[in-house]
Amino acid sequence: MDLTLKIWRQKNKDDKGGMETFQISDVSPDSSFLEMLDLLNEDLVNKGEVPVAFDHDCREGICGMCSLYINGEAHGPDRAVTTCQLHMRKFKDGDTIFVEPWRAKAFPVIKDLVVDRGAFDRIMEAGGFVSVNTSGNTQDANALPIPKVDADNAFDAATCIGCGACVATCKNASAMLFVSAKVSQLALLPQGQVEAKRRAIHMVEQMDHEGFGNCTNTGACEVECPKGISLDNIARMNREYLSAAIVSED
Numbered sequence: 416m417d418l419t420l421k422i423w424r425q426k427n428k429d430d431k432g433g434m435e436t437f438q439i440s441d442v443s444p445d446s447s448f449l450e451m452l453d454l455l456n457e458d459l460v461n462k463g464e465v466p467v468a469f470d471h472d473c474r475e476g477i478c479g480m481c482s483l484y485i486n487g488e489a490h491g492p493d494r495a496v497t498t499c500q501l502h503m504r505k506f507k508d509g510d511t512i513f514v515e516p517w518r519a520k521a522f523p524v525i526k527d528l529v530v531d532r533g534a535f536d537r538i539m540e541a542g543g544f545v546s547v548n549t550s551g552n553t554q555d556a557n558a559l560p561i562p563k564v565d566a567d568n569a570f571d572a573a574t575c576i577g578c579g580a581c582v583a584t585c586k587n588a589s590a591m592l593f594v595s596a597k598v599s600q601l602a603l604l605p606q607g608q609v610e611a612k613r614r615a616i617h618m619v620e621q622m623d624h625e626g627f628g629n630c631t632n633t634g635a636c637e638v639e640c641p642k643g644i645s646l647d648n649i650a651r652m653n654r655e656y657l658s659a660a661i662v663s664e665d
């Protein structure tokens with residue numbers, strides 16, 4: 416496949432940035448989108464030019480690092496996949512492909528296609544954890560009966576990989592789908608009850624503090640989420656937040 420790439424280039428967070436056009440030839444339809452960018456960078460390095468910076472790690476849909484906006488869609492035109500799982504066979508020979516970083520105030524661009532998603536880490540630090548008694552009297556997790564439906568819903572919420580596509584897709588740059596997945600994962604299990612009263616409040620407060628927008632129920636986040644995280648989690652988080660606010664300890 417021969418392709419034209421229009422890629423966002425930005426030297427650093429203070430640079431204005433802009434689109435740059437590249438031609439790339441002989442791309443295998445079986446290669447992944449990131450492998451295609453590897454080819455481009457190999458070519459740029461061979462020519463003595465600066466390669467395009469982009470984020471990646473696992474390249475198998477687990478780490479949530481590969482955050483690219485491709486032809487106006489988070490993680491590109493395929494459904495329920497991350498950018499690293501997107502294959503070039505989804506495009507046609509001769510196509511022009513636009514590649515941009517996530518766009519959100521809370522995710523500042525560091526360089527080219529790489530954004531700082533540290534805001535998600537700070538939200539997790541605010542409440543995305545459980546306290547465990549490690550005094551030697553720790554209860555065997557298998558001794559805690561958990562209804563199958565709760566375990567399934569908790570596992571579904573736990574598949575969120577923190578990629579940020581929900582934020583990039585949302586017209587309000589809301590992080591509600593991400594935060595609600597993390598709140599739900601713990602709210603549904605007995606192990607998550609110790610901090611339940613303050614978790615939702617602290618995580619939502621941090622989310623607002625980081626500059627994410629509010630949810631207006633457009634549902635775009637659910638459509639573009641590579642892990643199929645359900646909007647039901649947002650409803651659950653709102654219930655958790657409300658009940659915690661009524662009996663707030665701090």
Ligand code: SF4
Pocket residue numbers: 574575576577578579580581582592593596636639640641642643644
């Ligand atoms: S909810 Fe989905 S889109 Fe948002 S961070 Fe988690 S996996 Fe990514």
Ligand code: FES
Pocket residue numbers: 470471472473474475476477478479480481497498499500
């Ligand atoms: S590189 Fe890890 S999810 Fe894509």
